[in-house]
Amino acid sequence: MVIDNESKAAIALGALAGALAWIVGYGLTYAASISDLRSNEQYDTLEAATDESLAVEMVGLLYYNAHNVVADVPQYSVLQALEPSHNFVLAEGGSTLALYAIPVLFLMGAGAVVTLYTHSTDESATDAALSGSVIVVGYLPLVVFGTFVFTVDPGNGAMAPDLFLAIGLAGTFYPLVLGALGGVVAHVVSRTPQSGSVSDPNST
Numbered sequence: 001m002v003i004d005n006e007s008k009a010a011i012a013l014g015a016l017a018g019a020l021a022w023i024v025g026y027g028l029t030y031a032a033s034i035s036d037l038r039s040n041e042q043y044d045t046l047e048a049a050t051d052e053s054l055a056v057e058m059v060g061l062l063y064y065n066a067h068n069v070v071a072d073v074p075q076y077s078v079l080q081a082l083e084p085s086h087n088f089v090l091a092e093g094g095s096t097l098a099l100y101a102i103p104v105l106f107l108m109g110a111g112a113v114v115t116l117y118t119h120s121t122d123e124s125a126t127d128a129a130l131s132g133s134v135i136v137v138g139y140l141p142l143v144v145f146g147t148f149v150f151t152v153d154p155g156n157g158a159m160a161p162d163l164f165l166a167i168g169l170a171g172t173f174y175p176l177v178l179g180a181l182g183g184v185v186a187h188v189v190s191r192t193p194q195s196g197s198v199s200d201p202n203s204t
Contacts, residue, residue, distance in 0.1 A: 010118040011134055018138025018175055021110040025102050026146075029063045030055075032099065036092075037062075042081070049078045049154040058088075060150025064161040065089040066099040067170035074157035085162070107175055110135045111182025116190060125184050132183020136175040143171035 037043050037058055047054050061071050070085040089096050111132030119131045147166045151158040161170075 006118075010114070010131065011137060013117060014114050014131075014134025014136075014179075015138035017110040017114050018135035018140075018179070019142055020138075021103075021106040021135060021175075022139050022142040022146075025106040026060065026063050028102055028106075029066065029099055030059045032102075033059055033062055033096070036096070045078050045081075046152055046154070050152060054152055057150045057152050060146055061152070061159070061161065062088050062096075062099060063102075064146065064150065064166060064170060067103050067166075067174055068100075069161050069165040069170045071159050072162050073159045076156050077154050079154060079159055082159070086159075103170075103174055104178060107135065107139070107178035108182035108185065110139075110175075111179030112186035113182075114179070115183035115186040119183070119187060119190075123187075125187050128183040128187030129180035130183070132179040132181070132186070133176045135179040136172060139175040140167070140171035143167065 034055060037055070043054065043058060046058070065071070065087045066089055068087075070087050071082075073079050073082045073084050073086045075084060089099050114134055115128050115131040119128050143166050144163075147161045147163050151160040153159070
């Protein structure tokens, strides 16, 4: 199958937008949660058990939890205080639940941006959805990468994001569906007549 230059450019833009959505989403999760995380007794216990700073890893686990991906937790030592399939966002509750909005907003935004730059207004909403969903090309590899980076190992096995949920849900379903939704929103907005943009031919 031959891919024309226009399609290659759309895929490249989708990959860039998807990667940026993941990176900026993680950064915002870090900024929003690090203060509460460092004052959490459970976090202090895990740091003491591993004898290293876990800020990057624990925020990463929160970020995956915000995609509805649980952490796989081996049941030994201090990790026994956690559920075998643990969601820190749900366990904390309260304002932490706002983290669920981060991947939704950034993925929809990325899909919308790609669609606005690659989609003609005379094309269909289905075409717009397909344009927006291309962000999966950049999002999925970073999701997979993160499952091997955001791990906490007190010594006999690491707590890490569930790999299959990460690939299927965070890396595939989220960017495909939310990117497509963002693309459709961008399509609808771009086709909406702007106030004063059309002149009245009978006006003097």
